[in-house]
Amino acid sequence: MLCRGLASPRRTRADPHLVASLASLQRATQRYKAIGTKKHKPEEVVAKLRQVNVLVSQGHSVADAIRAIGVSEVTYYRWRKEFGGLKTDQVRRMRELETENARLRKAIADLTLDKLILQEEARGNF
Structure with missing residues (x-):
């Protein structure tokens, strides 16, 4: 016995309009992805x-x-x-500084977290 709202088992072919729409959507998605892939x-x-x-x-x-x-x-x-x-060398230096800055920020965050854990442990809250 089938529940209402479910597709009939006799219907095995897909709707041609649905298939065409899906194919069109897939092509559009591929074009959209291809547009933004070039990085300089x-x-x-x-x-x-x-x-x-x-x-x-x-x-x-x-x-x-x-x-x-x-x-x-x-x-x-x-x-x-x-x-x-x-200039080209200035851009390279700027990129290196940004990378170092991100690394140092992460290190500060890790050390701050370690400090807070040790403070909580010293208070006996653990």
């Missing part, structure tokens, strides 16, 4: 920003120069805001 290293970003500056100084429009490096205008202006006047 900071050194590459600085090089591309310099390339735009060279093209603009040669008389090209900013929009044409941005298209020539293969990124969107939004990406270009975000990069310019983030990496504006930095």
Whole structure:
């Protein structure tokens, strides 16, 4: 005996509209994932920003120069805001400092937690 709301065992073929919609959704998802997969290293970003500056100084429009490096205008202006006047070695140093900063913050958090545990133990609250 079947409960109400469950599919009949006779229905074995999928609805063609549903299959087409699912296939379309899968293609759109793959396209969306492919859009954001390209990551540029900071050194590459600085090089591309310099390339735009060279093209603009040669008389090209900013929009044409941005298209020539293969990124969107939004990406270009975000990069310019983030990496504006930095040189390649400065970007590398900044990345190293950010990594060290994150490591030190984690160490501080671990030591603070250890200190709190020892204080609780000294009070006899454990």
